[in-house]
Amino acid sequence: MTQFRKIITSLTIGSLILVAPVMAASQTLVPKTAAELTATECSACHMAYQSGFLPIRSWKAIMADLPNHFGEDASLSEAARAEIESYLVATAADRNGRDPRWLRKIPQDVAPLRISELPWFRNEHGSRRLAQAKANPNIGSISNCAACHKGAERGNYGD
Amino acid sequence: MIRKTRSQDALLLSVALVAGFFALIAAFSPANAGPKQDAVIAKLAAEAGVASFSAKNGEAFFQGTHTGGKPETTSCTTCHTKNPRAMGKTRVGKPIEPMAVSANPTRFIDPEKLAKWFRRNCNSVVGRECTTTEKGEILTYLSSI
Structure with a gap:
């Protein structure tokens, strides 16, 4: 009987040892920062566009x-949604009264929802180049910044 | 003749029990699923009150074109492509890892991730939440190919 108990004990300990790393791996030690959460959630489907491209009113909209995010449901838990919105608003193009050149010619009562619809964006690229990019199956969409700007995800659009 | 001790008997019994457990799981699970996917599907089956789900129905849902959702996304295949073993692509060109468990063994093991993407994608494609049966069928299909 004691032999039997020993075997059961070792089986139990053995399975605990097997399961322990899985349990440890599923624990998040430190919660993500708002910046990390924003990067993770937004980049699930597209590049996490820099918040500094759009004004506060755009991010709020x-x-x-x-649930109606450019033809897809991109809904989040309310906690995550609110945290990401706070981050985007705090780092938006017009934070602290800033007025970068990409916000020029946009009336205050208009909230552009796409960076690609800013007059500045269309001027910078030119309509011919935008049409070419859209038609290229390797690019597919003018929202695919990194197809041409290799440093886009790090905020480098110099090329 | 070899005399078996009681401990040897117990050991044999444990080995047989463990082997039997895995054999049982293998017998009732879609071809390529691991135990974690099986557990997820089993939970949905219990919720739906059925023994197993139809992979054929799952295939029809996944490969089919739907109405009621958003015009930009009328099928799972809009982004995941007709071949679930291949890479997919979001509408802005970002790669999506394969959906078939055979090509991507980490699929469908995180319940939170599963709930989030079923909620989003069913709403995008069919304009509502998917039923428990639909979810079970889709997962069974993607675990069987």
Whole structure:
């Protein structure tokens, strides 16, 4: 009987040892920062576009309608949605009264929802080049910044 | 003749039990699924009150074109392509890892991720949440190919 108990004990300990690393791996030690959460969630489907491209009013409008996000449902838990919106608003193009050149010619009562619809964006690229990019199956969409700007995800659009 | 001790008997019994457990799982699970996918599907089956799900129905849902959702995304295949073993692509060109468990063994083992993407993608494609049966069928299909 004691032999039997020994075997059961070792089987139990053995399975605990097997399961322990899985349990440890599933624990998040430190919660993600708002910047990390934003990068992770937004980059699930597209590049996490830099928040500094759009004004506060645009980010608020985008984050208010995630279930209808450019033809897809991109809904989040309310906690994650609110945290990401706070981050985007705090780092938006017009934070602290800033007025970067890509916001010029946009009326205050208009909230552009796409970076690609900013007059500045269309001027910078030119309509011919945008049409070419869209038609190229390797690029597919003018929202695919990194197809041409290799450093886009790090905020480098110099090329 | 070899005399078996009681401990040897117990050991044999444990080995047989463990082997039997895995054989049982293998017998009732879609071809390529691991135990974690099996557990997820088993939970859905219990919820739906069925023994197993139809992979054929799952295939029809996954490969089919739907109405009721958003016009940009009328099928799972819009982004995941007709071949679930291949890489997919989001509408802005970002790669999506394969959906078939045979090509991507990490699929469908994180319940939170599963709930989030079923919620989003069913709403995008069919304009509503998927039923438990639909979810079970889709997962059974993607675990069987």
